[in-house]
Amino acid sequence: MARYHIETYGCTSNRGESREIERRLRDAGHYRVDGPDDADVAILNTCTVVEKTERNMLRRARELADETADLYITGCMALAQGEEFARAGVDGRVLHWDEVPEAVTNGECPTTTPDAEPVLDGVVGILPIARGCMSDCSYCITKHATGKIDSPPIEENVEKARALIHAGAKEIRITGQDTGVYGWDDGERTLHDLLERICAIDGEFRVRVGMANPKGVHGIREELADVFADNDELYDFLHAPVQSGSNDVLADMRRQHQVEEYVEVVETFDRHLEYWTLSTDFIVGFPTETDRDHEQSMALLCETRPEKVNVTRFSKRPGTDAADMRGLGGTIKKERSREMSATKREIVGAAYADMVGQTREDVLVVEEGTADSVKCRDSAYRQLIVRNASEYGIEPGDFVDLEVTAHETMYAFGEPV
Numbered sequence: 283m284a285r286y287h288i289e290t291y292g293c294t295s296n297r298g299e300s301r302e303i304e305r306r307l308r309d310a311g312h313y314r315v316d317g318p319d320d321a322d323v324a325i326l327n328t329c330t331v332v333e334k335t336e337r338n339m340l341r342r343a344r345e346l347a348d349e350t351a352d353l354y355i356t357g358c359m360a361l362a363q364g365e366e367f368a369r370a371g372v373d374g375r376v377l378h379w380d381e382v383p384e385a386v387t388n389g390e391c392p393t394t395t396p397d398a399e400p401v402l403d404g405v406v407g408i409l410p411i412a413r414g415c416m417s418d419c420s421y422c423i424t425k426h427a428t429g430k431i432d433s434p435p436i437e438e439n440v441e442k443a444r445a446l447i448h449a450g451a452k453e454i455r456i457t458g459q460d461t462g463v464y465g466w467d468d469g470e471r472t473l474h475d476l477l478e479r480i481c482a483i484d485g486e487f488r489v490r491v492g493m494a495n496p497k498g499v500h501g502i503r504e505e506l507a508d509v510f511a512d513n514d515e516l517y518d519f520l521h522a523p524v525q526s527g528s529n530d531v532l533a534d535m536r537r538q539h540q541v542e543e544y545v546e547v548v549e550t551f552d553r554h555l556e557y558w559t560l561s562t563d564f565i566v567g568f569p570t571e572t573d574r575d576h577e578q579s580m581a582l583l584c585e586t587r588p589e590k591v592n593v594t595r596f597s598k599r600p601g602t603d604a605a606d607m608r609g610l611g612g613t614i615k616k617e618r619s620r621e622m623s624a625t626k627r628e629i630v631g632a633a634y635a636d637m638v639g640q641t642r643e644d645v646l647v648v649e650e651g652t653a654d655s656v657k658c659r660d661s662a663y664r665q666l667i668v669r670n671a672s673e674y675g676i677e678p679g680d681f682v683d684l685e686v687t688a689h690e691t692m693y694a695f696g697e698p699v
Contacts, residue, residue, distance in 0.1 A: 285312070285313060285314075285315045285320060285321045285322045285323070286307055286312055286313070286314055286315070286321055286322065286323045286324070286325060286386065287314070287315055287316075287317060287318045287320070287321035287323070287324045287325070287346075287350065288300055288303065288304060288314065288324075288325040288326075288327070289324075289325070289326055289327065289342070289346075290327040290357075291327065291328055291329040291335075291338075291339065291357070292327070292328070292329030292330075292357065292358060296327050296328075296329065296357050296358070298651065298652045299327060299356070299357070299379040300325075300327045300379075302379070303325065303327075303356075303379060303382050303383055305403070305406075306383035307383055307386060308401070308403070308408065309408060309455055309457060309492065310383065310387055310457070310492075310493075311410065311457060311458075311459070312386065312387075318346055318349040318350040319349055319350075321350050322350070322352065323350065323352045323353075323354065323386050324346040324347075324349070324350040324352070324353045324354070325353075325354050325356070325382060325386075326339070326342060326343055326346055326353065326354070326355045326356070326357070326360075326374070327356050327357040327379065328343075328355060328356065328357035328358060328359035328360050329357060329358055329359060330357075330358045330359035330362055330363060335359075336359060336363070336366070339359050340366065340367065340370045340372065343355055343367055343370070343372045343374060344370065344371070344372055346374070347372050347373045347374050352374075352375075352386075353372070353373065353374030353375070354374065354375050354377055354382050354385055354386065355367055355372070355374045355375065355376045355377070356376070356377050356378065356379040356381075356382055357379065360376045360377070361376075361378065364376035380692065384563070384592040384593070384594050385594060385595075387592075387594070400442045400443075400445065400446050402446055402449050402450065402451055404648075404649055404678055405450060405451060405452040405453060405648065405649070405678045405679040406451065406452075406453045406455060406648060406649070407443070407446030407447070407449070407451030407453065407454045407455065408455050408457060409439065409442055409443055409446060409454055409455065409456055409457065410457050410458055411433070411434070411439045411456055411457070411458050411461060411464055411476065412431055412432060412433040412434065412458045412459070412461070412464050413429075413431075413432045413458070413459065414429045414430050414431045414432050414459055415430070415431055415458075415459040415460040415463060415495070416430060416431055416460065416463045416466055416497075416498070416538075417460065417495060417497075417536070417537070417538055418536050418538075419535055419536050419537060420534065420535055420536045420602060420603040420604045421535060421565070421568070421596065421598075421599060421602055421603075421604040422599070422602065423599040423601055423602055430467065431459075431460070431463050431464070431466050431467045432467060433464050433465050433466070433467050433468060433472075436465075436472060436475060436476050436479055437479075439476055439480075440476070440479045440480055440483070443480045443483060444483050447483055447485045447487055448485075450679070451487060452486070452487050452488065452646060452648075452678075452679045453487065453488045453489075453490065453646060453648055453659070454480065454487060454488070454489045454490070455489075455490050455492060456477075456480075456489065456490065456491045456492050457492040457493075458492060458493075459493075460493065460494060460495045460498055461473055461491055461492050461493060461494045461498075462494030462495055462496075462497075462498025462499040462502070462522075463495070463498040464476060466498070471498060471501060471502050473491075473494070473498075473502065473506065474502055474505040474506045474508070474509045477489065477491065477506075477509050477513070477516060478509050478513070480515075481509075481513040481515040481516060486681065487515060488515060488516070488517055488646050488659070489515050489516050489517065490517045490519060490659075490663055491516070491517075491519065491520065491521070492521060493521045493522075493523060494520065494521065494522055495522065495523065495537075495538070495539065496522045496523075496524060496539040496543055496544040496547055497537075497538040497539035497543065499520070499522055499547050500539065500543045500544075500546060500547055503546065503547050503550040503551075504550060507550050507551050507553070507554035507555065508554065510551070510554065510555060510558070511554045511555055514644075514661070517559075517659065517661065517662065517663040518555050518557065518558035518559065518661055518662045518663070519558065519559045519561065519662055519663035520547075520551060520558070520559070520560060520561065521561040521562070521590075522544065522547055522548075522560070522561070522562055523562055523563035523592070524539075524541070524544045524562050524563070524564065524582065525537055525563055525564060525565045526541075526564065526565065526568065526571070526575065526578075526579050527541055527564075527575075527578035527579035527580070527581060527582030527583070528541070528571070528574075528575035528578045528579065529541055530570070530575060531568055531570060531571050531575045534568065534569075534570045535565070535568060535604075536603075541578075541582060544562075544582075544586075545582075545585075545586065548560060548586050557661065557662050558662050559588075559589045559590060559662040559663050559664060560586060560587075560588040560589060560590075561588055561589070561590035561591070561592075562586070562588045562590075562591060562592075563591070563592040563593075563594065564579055564583070564591065564592070564593050564594070564622060565594050565595075565596050566579070566593060566594070566595055566596065566615060566618040566619045566622055567595050567596045567609075567610050567614060567615030567618055567619070568596045568604070568610075569596070569604060569607035569608060569609045569610060570607065571596075571610065571618075576618050579622065580621065580622060580625065583622065583625055583626065583629070584625065584629075587629050587633075588629070589629070589630055589633040589662075589664065590630065591622075591626040591629070591630065593619055593622050593623050593626060595615045595616070595619045596609070596610075596615065627691050630691055630692060631689070631690075631691040631692075633664075634664070634689040634690070634691070634692070634693065634694045635689050637664070637686045637689065637694050638686050638687065638688060638689055638694065639685075639686065640685075640686050641683060641684065641685050641686070641699055642660040642661070642666065642683070642684050642686060642696065643661075643683045644661065644681050644682075644683070645658045645659065645660045645661075645666055645681065645682050645683065645684050645696070646658060646659050646679075646680075646681055647668075647671075647676055647677060647678050647679060647680045647681075647682060648678060649678050650671075650677075650678060651667060651671075653669070654669065654670055654671055654672055655667055655668060655669045655670075655671055656668050656671040656676060656677065656678065658682070658684065658696065660684075664693075664694070665692070665693040665694070666684055666686065666693065666694050666695070666696040667693055667694070667695050667696070668682075668684065668695070668696055668697065668698065669695065674697075674698045676698065682698050682699075683698065683699040684696030684697060684698060684699065685697050685698075685699050
């Protein structure tokens with residue numbers, strides 16, 4: 283699902299949230315189109331200041347639902363009066379803005395378009411290193427558009443990274459359908475070699491590695507963890523989507539890996555890195571998922587305790603094998619999603635709470651936030667917010683030392699030391 287249309291109404295805060303939604307979607311390979319008629323997905327970020335505004339939001343939601351395949355509704359009215367959209371007969375999903383990017387991707391691999399080229403967005407350089415994957419997941423529609431892995435030579439990607447850095451990029455985001463199988467089409471996985479070469483480029487910058495499926499990472503887990511440990515340029519961050527804690531469900535999903543391989547990847551990084559962030563994805567409510575399967579997913583979540591978790595309720599994609607399976611009821615999927623999301627918030631919140639009182643060095647200021655704040659990333663890609671940034675004279679592209687002073691569930695607050 284590569285094409286999206288987004289509309290934003292209301293205050294600066296809403297616009298900031300929409301900007302973050304778009305950043306995540308672009309990072310996953312999706313791209314924006316000018317109107318809903320050309321989009322696979324429409325996103326409506328709503329306002330609810332007065333009754334007239336509410337009527338306008340309902341009217342626009344109905345129009346978008348009629349004009350596009352899938353509609354996601356977020357923003358103030360969605361969160362405060364979400365039931366109004368159902369009462370008005372709007373065929374759309376009401377979500378918190380932070381849940382929108384994961385809902386759009388539906389647990390699928392990100393889709394890189396054939397003409398994907400590096401993009402510089404502020405101080406962030408987005409570098410697609412390959413197109414396609416080696417998987418054949420039963421629920422994923424993007425495989426029909428991307429095909430098998432097609433990896434350009436290492437030198438070609440290094441030159442693209444060098445060009446981004448020379449153009450002002452301070453953060454390079456490595457993207458692809460599955461970065462872990464980079465090089466497989468040439469006979470061996472070489473992601474670790476590519477990262478080593480990029481980190482050797484002259485300059486002060488950071489590199490974040492995008493989604494890498496556990497099966498691809500498993501075969502190079504020692505080499506990859508070594509590269510992370512040896513290069514300060516790399517954020518100590520790994521996004522390895524496990525999708526389920528049940529080997530039976532993984533087999534039905536055709537995910538290629540087993541739970542034990544995912545755990546071995548996590549244990550390897552634990553041995554090599556003292557402070558790092560594990561990110562993963564879970565699809566809840568897959569058609570063959572039993573209560574026992576869900577319990578195994580919950581147990582795996584609690585065992586590995588990832589600091590970033592994308593929880594997606596399964597929905598059928600046309601043309602996929604999973605679309606022909608008899609699905610679970612919406613109530614079951616909703617209940618399982620709520621349970622996992624609640625546990626996720628506890629785990630992530632605890633990770634950020636543990637940071638309070640610490641000093642994080644060489645934190646990169648990535649972008650402006652709202653109300654004179656900036657968003658920063660520490661060495662493990664955890665998000666730190668600095669308020670009243672102008673008073674400190676810091677701006678995107680700067681490296682600063684921050685004392686962590688407080689936290690919310692998904693981020694912490696810091697003050698320059």
